[in-house]
Amino acid sequence: MKLIIFAGPPTCGKTTVIKQVIRRILKKGLKPAYLKIDVLYADEDEQLRKEFGIPTKKIYSGELCPDHCNVVVLDEVVEWAENEGAEFLFVETAGLCLRCSPYVENSLGVVVLEATSGMNLPRKIGPMLTLADISVITKIDLVSQAEREVFRYRILESAKGITVVESNALYGIGIDPIVRDILKSKDIEKPMFLKGNPPVGTCTICVGKKEIGAKNHFGVLRTMENDLFYVGE
Numbered sequence: 001m002k003l004i005i006f007a008g009p010p011t012c013g014k015t016t017v018i019k020q021v022i023r024r025i026l027k028k029g030l031k032p033a034y035l036k037i038d039v040l041y042a043d044e045d046e047q048l049r050k051e052f053g054i055p056t057k058k059i060y061s062g063e064l065c066p067d068h069c070n071v072v073v074l075d076e077v078v079e080w081a082e083n084e085g086a087e088f089l090f091v092e093t094a095g096l097c098l099r100c101s102p103y104v105e106n107s108l109g110v111v112v113l114e115a116t117s118g119m120n121l122p123r124k125i126g127p128m129l130t131l132a133d134i135s136v137i138t139k140i141d142l143v144s145q146a147e148r149e150v151f152r153y154r155i156l157e158s159a160k161g162i163t164v165v166e167s168n169a170l171y172g173i174g175i176d177p178i179v180r181d182i183l184k185s186k187d188i189e190k191p192m193f194l195k196g197n198p199p200v201g202t203c204t205i206c207v208g209k210k211e212i213g214a215k216n217h218f219g220v221l222r223t224m225e226n227d228l229f230y231v232g233e
Contacts, residue, residue, distance in 0.1 A: 001081060002088050003188045007067070007095040007102050007128050008112035009121075013138035014092050015044045016169040017112055017178070022052055024179045025088060033086035035059065035077050037066045037093040044092065055084040062228050063220055066093045067100040068205050074104065075192060075213040076224040088182065101127035103195040104212070108185040110134045110178070115143045115151050122154040130159045131196045134181055136174070137166045 006014045018034070025032050033055040036045045045056035057080065061069035070093050081089040093102045103109030111132040113121060116139050122129060129135060135155050140148055152164055163181065167174030192212040198205050204217040214221045218232035 001086055001188060002185050003104060003107035004088060004110060004182055005091045005102050005107060006110045006112060007093050010094060012112045012114040013169050014112045017136055017167065018090055018092060020169055020172050020175040021179055024175065026052060030087050031085055032088040032090055033081040033084050035091045037061060037069055039066060039094060055086060059224060064222065065100060067095050067102040069222065070102045071205050071212060072214040072217055072221055073224045078188065095128055099126055100198060101131040101196045103131050105193050105195050106186045106189045108133050108182060110136060112136045112138060114139045115148060119150050119154060122158045127196055132162060134163045134165060134178060136178065138169050140166045141168050
């Protein structure tokens with residue numbers, strides 16, 4: 001199974017891009033599954049299940065950063081998707097703190113940024129951008145050509161070697177290159193490890209533990225099916 005993790009600020013168009021990708025994956029006769037990680041409210045999983053009839057799941061991170069929640073539940077989610085017979089697992093994480101990277105080794109990391117968010121946004125994202133494999137620029141129809149060029153330059157300035165795709169996802173423009181890279185991506189390998197080091201902080205993830213799964217961490221945790229709980233003294 002291939003794992004594709006989509007990250008990016010709120011309202012940047014992640015779900016719209018994912019819908020277009022899933023539509024093309026299904027046309028090829030392939031089987032996707034979808035996970036949405038958000039803080040307090042999300043209904044994208046219900047939308048995708050209703051529209052495409054695919055396995056979907058939703059997890060609220062609550063007091064956890066969404067990217068931290070991704071780290072502690074992802075092993076369970078991968079097992080769930082494999083049991084569902086999925087060939088592709090699409091994970092959409094809110095990634096609100098912008099200091100962390102949700103991407104996993106031997107997976108494809110996609111960061112979605114909207115062109116209307118300001119020319120300096122790529123300089124503010126950090127590992128969510130610099131450790132991604134693909135950067136998708138959305139809402140390109142709402143800015144001038146000059147603004148698009150500056151935005152693209154700032155992305156490449158921050159993340160050298162990243163693949164940049166300009167997209168008007170509402171109309172499916174710029175989606176095919178993303179699908180091609182997804183089809184060429186590696187299968188996941190276990191045990192899974194984060195790509196890059198988490199920032200220094202006070203929880204086990206922030207202080208550098210890269211292992212995937214709640215059993216490897218302490219402090220405020222949660223699992224795929226259970227609410228927040230505390231492990232440790």
